Amino acid sequence: xxxxxxxxxxxxxxxxxxxxxxxxxxxxxxxxxxxxxxxxxxxxxxxxxxxxxxxxxxxxxxxxxxxxxxxxxxxxxxxxxxxxxxxxxxxxxxxxxxxxxxxxxxxxxxxxxxxxxxxxxxxxxxxxxxxxxxxxxxxxxxxxxxxxxxxxxxxxxxxxxxxxxxxxxxxxxx
Numbered sequence: 718x719x720x721x722x723x724x725x726x727x728x729x730x731x732x733x734x735x736x737x738x739x740x741x742x743x744x745x746x747x748x749x750x751x752x753x754x755x756x757x758x759x760x761x762x763x764x765x766x767x768x769x770x771x772x773x774x775x776x777x778x779x780x781x782x783x784x785x786x787x788x789x790x791x792x793x794x795x796x797x798x799x800x801x802x803x804x805x806x807x808x809x810x811x812x813x814x815x816x817x818x819x820x821x822x823x824x825x826x827x828x829x830x831x832x833x834x835x836x837x838x839x840x841x842x843x844x845x846x847x848x849x850x851x852x853x854x855x856x857x858x859x860x861x862x863x864x865x866x867x868x869x870x871x872x873x874x875x876x877x878x879x880x881x882x883x884x885x886x887x888x889x890x891x
Contacts, residue, residue, distance in 0.1 A: 722764075722769050725761065726761055726769050726772060726773045729773050729777075730773045730776040730777045731780075732754075732757055733754035733755075733773070733777035733781075733794075734754075734781055736754040736757075737750050737751065737754050737780070737781040737784070737791060738785050738786070740754075741786030741787035746790070747789050747793070748790070750787075751781075751790050751794035751798055752870050754794060754798065755794065756874070756877055757773075757777075758770045758773060758801045759801055759874075759877065759878050759881055761773045762802060763882065763886065767802055770801070777794065778798060781795070788835070788841060789841070792831050792835055793831065796827045797824070797827045797867070800823070800870075801874060804871065807819050807820050824867040825864060828860065828863055828864065828867070832860075
């Protein structure tokens with residue numbers, strides 16, 4: 718009965734790669750398409766477990782890096798697209814303050830390392846031109862806004878997961 722998880726995960730990975738490729742066509746979707754594509758990992762985790770979700774994330778990330786026009790979006794998915802699988806572990810922290818601090822640290826480290834890699838190792842010209850026009854405060858404001866978007870994504874992810882479990886899953890898998 719291994720064919721069902723393979724087919725389901727392949728379908729989700731293909732759908733995620735399509736979302737990532739389509740997101741490259743719309744300039745505003747640089748940050749939206751990776752977050753929406755990572756939401757597709759929730760049904761995989763729910764139906765087949767974390768191991769299958771990690772494999773689906775890896776396939777989607779590889780396809781995104783190969784096929785997506787927007788390299789920044791593909792790297793954004795690579796560095797933070799696995800957050801739906803990491804989220805239950807971060808939510809397991811007992812004190813609420815430690816939970817929020819661990820999420821902030823994850824977002825800051827993943828996004829900071831992604832932009833450091835893109836700017837200084839791969840030296841993406843378009844990204845260097847964009848960031849070259851920023852002042853230091855504008856760059857810090859952009860980074861803070863991006864972390865704010867990730868915190869909003871965390872808040873939304875909880876509701877989407879609940880909607881999947883209570884509404885969509887019973888309708889799709891009767």
